[in-house]
Amino acid sequence: MRHRSLRSSLYSIYTTTNFEAQRLSWISDKMGFLVTTLIFLVVGVIACLCTRICCNRGPSTNLFHLTLVITATMCCWMMWAIVYLAQMNPLIVPVLNEGE
Amino acid sequence: MVNEGCLPTMDLLRSEPMQLVHLIIPIEAAHRSISYLGDLGLVQFRDLNADRSPFQRSYATQIKRCGEMERTLRLFKEQMKKAGLSPSMQNTRNSVIDLDHLEVKLRELESDLLENKANNEKLQHTYNELVEYKLVLEKVGEYFSSARNSAVAQQKEHEVQTTVHGSIDSPLLLEQDTTSYSAKQVKLGFISGLVPREKSIPFERILFRATRGNVFMKQAVVEKPVLDPTSGEKVDKNVFVVFYSGERVKSKILKICDAFGATRYPFSDDLGKQFQMITEVSGKLSELKTTIDIQKVLQRATRDCNSQVGAIFQVLQTKESPPTYFYTNKFTSSFQEIVDAYGIAKYQEANPGVYTIITFPFLFAVMFGDWGHGICLLLAALYLIIREKKFSSQKLGDIMQMAFGGRYVIAMMALFSIYTGFIYNEFFSVPFPLFAPSAYACRDPSCRDVYTAGLIKVRDTYPFGLDPVWHGTRSELPFLNSLKMKMSILLGVCQMNLGIILSYFNAKYFGSSIDIWHQFVPQMIFLNSLFGYLSLIIIVKWCSGSQADLYHVMIYMFLSPTDDLGENQLFVGQKFLQRHQGQSYSLLHSTDDPIESGSHSPHGHEEFEFSEVFVHQLIHTIEFVLGAVSNTASYLRLWALSLAHSELSSVFYDKVLLMAWEFNNTIILIVGVIVFICATVGVLLLMETLSAFLHALRLHWVEFQNKFYVGDGYKFAPFSFALLSDEDEL
Numbered sequence: 001m002r003h004r005s006l007r008s009s010l011y012s013i014y015t016t017t018n019f020e021a022q023r024l025s026w027i028s029d030k031m032g033f034l035v036t037t038l039i040f041l042v043v044g045v046i047a048c049l050c051t052r053i054c055c056n057r058g059p060s061t062n063l064f065h066l067t068l069v070i071t072a073t074m075c076c077w078m079m080w081a082i083v084y085l086a087q088m089n090p091l092i093v094p095v096l097n098e099g100e
Numbered sequence: 101m102v103n104e105g106c107l108p109t110m111d112l113l114r115s116e117p118m119q120l121v122h123l124i125i126p127i128e129a130a131h132r133s134i135s136y137l138g139d140l141g142l143v144q145f146r147d148l149n150a151d152r153s154p155f156q157r158s159y160a161t162q163i164k165r166c167g168e169m170e171r172t173l174r175l176f177k178e179q180m181k182k183a184g185l186s187p188s189m190q191n192t193r194n195s196v197i198d199l200d201h202l203e204v205k206l207r208e209l210e211s212d213l214l215e216n217k218a219n220n221e222k223l224q225h226t227y228n229e230l231v232e233y234k235l236v237l238e239k240v241g242e243y244f245s246s247a248r249n250s251a252v253a254q255q256k257e258h259e260v261q262t263t264v265h266g267s268i269d270s271p272l273l274l275e276q277d278t279t280s281y282s283a284k285q286v287k288l289g290f291i292s293g294l295v296p297r298e299k300s301i302p303f304e305r306i307l308f309r310a311t312r313g314n315v316f317m318k319q320a321v322v323e324k325p326v327l328d329p330t331s332g333e334k335v336d337k338n339v340f341v342v343f344y345s346g347e348r349v350k351s352k353i354l355k356i357c358d359a360f361g362a363t364r365y366p367f368s369d370d371l372g373k374q375f376q377m378i379t380e381v382s383g384k385l386s387e388l389k390t391t392i393d394i395q396k397v398l399q400r401a402t403r404d405c406n407s408q409v410g411a412i413f414q415v416l417q418t419k420e421s422p423p424t425y426f427y428t429n430k431f432t433s434s435f436q437e438i439v440d441a442y443g444i445a446k447y448q449e450a451n452p453g454v455y456t457i458i459t460f461p462f463l464f465a466v467m468f469g470d471w472g473h474g475i476c477l478l479l480a481a482l483y484l485i486i487r488e489k490k491f492s493s494q495k496l497g498d499i500m501q502m503a504f505g506g507r508y509v510i511a512m513m514a515l516f517s518i519y520t521g522f523i524y525n526e527f528f529s530v531p532f533p534l535f536a537p538s539a540y541a542c543r544d545p546s547c548r549d550v551y552t553a554g555l556i557k558v559r560d561t562y563p564f565g566l567d568p569v570w571h572g573t574r575s576e577l578p579f580l581n582s583l584k585m586k587m588s589i590l591l592g593v594c595q596m597n598l599g600i601i602l603s604y605f606n607a608k609y610f611g612s613s614i615d616i617w618h619q620f621v622p623q624m625i626f627l628n629s630l631f632g633y634l635s636l637i638i639i640v641k642w643c644s645g646s647q648a649d650l651y652h653v654m655i656y657m658f659l660s661p662t663d664d665l666g667e668n669q670l671f672v673g674q675k676f677l678q679r680h681q682g683q684s685y686s687l688l689h690s691t692d693d694p695i696e697s698g699s700h701s702p703h704g705h706e707e708f709e710f711s712e713v714f715v716h717q718l719i720h721t722i723e724f725v726l727g728a729v730s731n732t733a734s735y736l737r738l739w740a741l742s743l744a745h746s747e748l749s750s751v752f753y754d755k756v757l758l759m760a761w762e763f764n765n766t767i768i769l770i771v772g773v774i775v776f777i778c779a780t781v782g783v784l785l786l787m788e789t790l791s792a793f794l795h796a797l798r799l800h801w802v803e804f805q806n807k808f809y810v811g812d813g814y815k816f817a818p819f820s821f822a823l824l825s826d827e828d829e830l
Contacts, residue, residue, distance in 0.1 A: 028560045029560055029561050032560055032561060032563055036563065036564070059108035060108055060109060060110050060111040061111070062108075063108050063109075063110045064110050064111070064112055064113075064454065067110065067454060067455075068454075068457060068458055071455060071458040071459065072458045072462075075458060075459065075462045076519060078590070078591070078594065079462075079466070079519075079520065079523055079587070079591075080523060080564065080565070082583075082586070082587045082590055082591075083523055083565055083566060083583065083587070084561060084563075085639060085642040085643060086582075086583045086586065086587075086642050087539070087561045087562060087566070087567060088561050088642060088643065088645070089642065089643070089644065089645025090557060090579070090645075091645070091647060092575050092578055092579045092582070093540070093553075093554040093555055093556060093557070093575065094540055094554055094555050094567075094569050094570055094573040094575055094576070094579075095550070095551065095552070095553070095554035095555075095573055095574045095575045096550045096551055096554070096555075096572075096573055096574070097551075097572055097573060097574050098551050
């Protein structure tokens with residue numbers, strides 16, 4: 001298949017030892033997690049400010065909009081975090097299919 | 101009451117405050133006051149005469165009269181529509197309708213209208229008959245005049261001949277001829293009329309046979325179709341004239357004419373006079389044949405009601421539960437309807453609709469995740485939203501009406517689906533390395549054992565979503581299943597915790613601290629020590645990469661909590677924590693037995709039944725314990741539907757589109773593309789959408805709402821003219 005050969009050409013080769021690679025990737029994984037969590041937080045805050053600026057109609061409606069934005073940010077972050085954490089230390093590795 | 105000061109209240113969270121009021125109105129102002137209240141639309145009336153039949157109520161006769169007037173107005177509207185006029189709308193806001201006056205006027209006008217109608221019909225009938233008569237006279241007259249001319253010519257010829265003969269032959273012969281000629285003159289009668297063209301030939305044939313050929317018939321075609329007086333439709337007809345001799349023949353001919361529906365008209369020899377009269381009458385008729393003018397019936401009488409006494413307005417205190425009202429706009433109303441379909445919120449309890457606006461599309465998207473499909477759904481929803489004004493005034497079919505009503509729901513679902521599509525990395529089931537290259541690579545440069553041992557993780561975790569390398573591998577399903585099942589459990593535990601926390605806020609609002617200590621706290625402890633703990637060890641296992649078997653951990657936590665965990669140890673002190681949880685379980689069962697002295701009794705005069713409350717709480721406890729396990733497992737449908745969606749999508753892509761591509765034939769490719777599009781739209785965009793919608797709905801209605809929602813209120817239905825249906829609009 002054409003697109004599979006394209007993908008397999010993206011796999012490059014790492015030459016450092018396994019152990020160092022693991023340690024480095026563990027630290028950078030954690031950093032990656034924290035950085036992206038911070039990005040979600042910042043995006044959430046910006047969204048709250050935007051809704052406050054754009055549609056400022058009374059305290060009750062403002063609180064309602066705030067609730068919606070916070071809930072949405074929480075849901076999106078949770079989903080991303082789950083998928084990211086699950087891939088940090090994989091117990092199963094991809095085994096390619098021989099059919100190509 | 102609520103507001104402790106720092107946070108403002110959220111209107112959508114709890115029902116608008118309602119008050120029960122007592123209205124005493126003087127009779128002369130009654131009608132005006134009620135109609136003004138109807139215009140306002142903020143009051144719901146309670147039926148204080150509920151035990152009386154409709155005929156016993158005090159205003160029954162007025163209602164009957166109103167019904168009668170309504171019938172009359174409907175009749176007018178029909179007639180106006182038939183005549184092609186449209187009634188004009190008058191603004192009635194400023195004036196008061198005087199119903200008595202109106203009733204009398206309506207009755208007069210109705211009798212006028214009915215009389216006019218009857219007369220109109222009679223005149224129309226007569227007019228049609230006369231039109232036909234005119235035609236008969238024309239054609240038959242033509243025929244007679246031509247016949248007369250030829251007869252006269254023949255007679256003249258004959259006379260000439262006989263006179264010529266007379267000079268040669270003997271006078272005796274001549275006399276014989278003339279007498280025999282005069283003896284041949286028999287008295288002939290004739291019948292004239294109109295017969296429909298398609299029946300004219302059988303008509304002639306039957307006449308011939310019935311009279312044994314002893315009649316003479318002549319027919320003439322009428323060019324234009326005429327209005328048949330009996331049926332009222334335009335029919336092609338022929339004018340006929342039948343000559344006969346004898347009475348019996350006449351009766352036969354008459355019967356045959358009636359059988360064929362041929363209309364007969366008398367014809368007199370004195371042609372000119374008759375014709376004149378007919379044209380006169382026709383002229384009169386055409387004057388009358390103008391549209392009967394139907395006058396405007398509705399009049400508004402303005403009359404000031406000079407009532408000296410105002411209406412009395414009095415607030416009542418009551419322990420009954422008022423109706424629930426949430427103020428919604430066009431965006432939130434569709435989500436509120438989803439919640440209301442399960443049950444209307446009890447007065448002033450927390451409205452799950454606030455969270456449903458986000459969590460419902462989110463859970464849908466978890467089951468639907470594909471950003472290609474999400475974009476298609478978004479386009480459909482945007483189309484409905486952009487054409488909002490046009491669609492809301494049109495009358496749509498049932499299904500379109502539902503889809504249009506839920507356009508904002510579909511839009512939200514589509515937006516979240518695009519997000520989860522990026523997370524699952526599926527665009528019509530095709531993954532893309534959009535954010536970074538894949539984290540996996542071969543173990544060694546030759547890539548020898550990719551088909552046996554697989555790749556290894558060499559780079560950082562793929563930063564956003566699922567690594568694109570997984571699609572199509574042999575270990576895709578074990579990995580994804582594990583990931584999605586754990587994700588479902590985690591999301592489920594979060595939503596159920598939210599539900600329990602809402603029940604805490606409800607208890608705090610209604611001021612029942614009993615509920616807090618004996619319902620909220622046990623529920624939190626139970627759910628979190630079991631499934632909260634499960635969520636915790638899932639996350640710990642992911643972070644640490646340990647190989648502990650979580651099933652084993654959970655099950656043996658109960659079976660033998662004091663055993664050594666060995667290889668299943670996830671964190672230090674786990675054994676201690678699990679034992680502690682086991683102990684707190686047994687504690688729970690004792691404290692959850694209600695020692696509650698329920699302070700909530702619905703009516704002040706009802707007695708408090710301890711045993712009833714005891715049983716109620718026991719049932720509640722058992723229900724919660726069993727329910728916790730089943731509800732958490734129920735969230736696994738998030739995994740199941742997501743798997744089904746991605747498998748279906750993958751099948752359609754791999755087996756239809758890619759196979760069609762392989763053949764290198766344009767026609768097969770086009771056929772393949774069409775099949776792919778039909779399958780995607782029919783199965784994935786329609787069926788899967790409905791399916792995921794339904795399951796997300798169930799998760800909300802059952803698993804989320806049974807933690808806190810009572811939902812036994814009733815909806816506020818104000819008396820408002822604006823809300824009356826437009827069917828009776830005049």
